[in-house]
Amino acid sequence: MRFRDTINPLRHLKTMNEVEDIAAGAKPARISEDWLAVACAALLLAVSFTGVLLASKYCYWDGTNGASIEVINPFKPWVSKPGKWTESPVDSFVTTDDAGEKSYGLLIGSVGVFVTFAVLLTLAVQIRDGGGLAFLKGFVLVFLLATLAYLLAAQSVVKAYNLEYALWALLVGLLISNTIGTPAFMKPAVRTEFLIKTGLVLLGAEVLMSRLLALGLPGLFVAWVVTPIVLISTYIFGQKVLKMESPSLNMVISADMSVCGVSAAIAAAAACKAKKEELTLAIGMSLSFTVVMMIVMPAFIKAVGMGEVLGGAWLGGTIDATGAVAAAGATLGDRALEVAATVKMIQNILIGVSAFGIATYWVTKVEADPNGPQPDAMEIWRRFPKFVIGFVIASVLFSIVHGTLTGGPELVDGMIDGSTKTFRGWFFCLAFVCIGLETSFRELLPYFKGGKPLVLYVCGQSLNLVLTLLMAWLMFEVVFKDFVN
């Protein structure tokens, strides 16, 4: 699978999966992969939200706090992933409470996700190209590999150093493909693009615009003014100064570094149709720098005596990964944790806008023939990655529900916490296993040639560090100092 093929003349007509399927003599697809991903995610969101809406007990007026709601997600016991463990991997599935009572909830939840995905995705593939049964045969092993990746990531020391499941899923897939080779029966289940797009539409429901002002104007300036400036400057630097051979690699690294790490890299890669190797490289670099930054930055902030609020805002705007931001912020203090995590959350919300902007820029500028006429509206629509529309609709819809409905925040949070964020995590984990299964180490080597990606990341992150510190100081220490105090 490739998100992009620069030399294929059919690239504007079909995704590479579709081209490969047709070349292999498979039945032509009845529905595009993008729309199928939107449909699968929409079904999961609709069922989850309806379940929460019907099962929750509400609303009563208690006279002081207004309407209240007891949110119940009926799917929560059936949807989970391997939990954190320290001494034995068995603890990831079987937990023991203080009274010595064993609980198999995490095992049941993981099996529940497998059954849900097996049914939903097999049906989806069957509807698309009639390959449902072949998909199911391979999916069992792909899911087991994803479970292994989650298990590796769930060890408490591994978790503490921000080594996310995406990394382990890639390595597990790479291990199979580069030793014994990906077995033929697994290949029909290797559908990276479809899995990533479905996960991204589910992620859209977590991008709640109504939380943009959680930190007021200072937070908005730090996260939404500096971030786009850094993203665009880094991309231009990569194209004009470093003369990066691949604009999509440049864009994925720029988005990953400036927005919020792995999740932004996934969205950017899908929006600009980057190659799987480019996404792998960007994520690898981001995670490596994050581990260093989450240790060095708090130490530097303490050493120079920077205030907790300014330090927290600086951490939140610069460290790529959300969890690492919180860990680094917490070492400075509770106030720094609060500011850092909130700034990062506001940056998280930028994913929707950046994915839409990148997709629009790509179809109108990068993919356009420089010698031909400007593509008209129909052409832009035809080329536009439709899953981005599903992503934006999910974000807008749930932002409206969250911001306007009585009990909206509780219902949306109940849906996300109880089921959809776990589904989204599994989709991404499965997608990264698939990327690993399709990638040879040899294919990755040319991307390190000349060290341009590394130079791009270091230069972009340096600009990010300077601009974010400047804006955070201006907002939290000068303009809004009295309000913050």
Add this chain to the structure above:
Amino acid sequence: MTQVKSVSSDASSWHGWGLLLTVLMAMSVIWCGLLPWIATRPHVQRQLTFLDERGIDPSAMFYTELDAMDAILERAEGDGDHPIKTKKPAE
């Protein structure tokens, strides 16, 4: 030629399986032996407890995966005594 290819393919297959099993064994030793041992070191244990108490998962990919965000959002979206509220207080 066919025989040579077959022998070479078998050797390559055995080599692949050997490599896979070696890596899996190394991973088992690291994850089931080394990492649990590291987790028992006092300074690591302190760090893990520190993170647990605050509901922080450093490997969280998105803010919705952070338990610590619940309390932060409750204060930001809920009552008015948010410590970093930027709304101008009433005169």
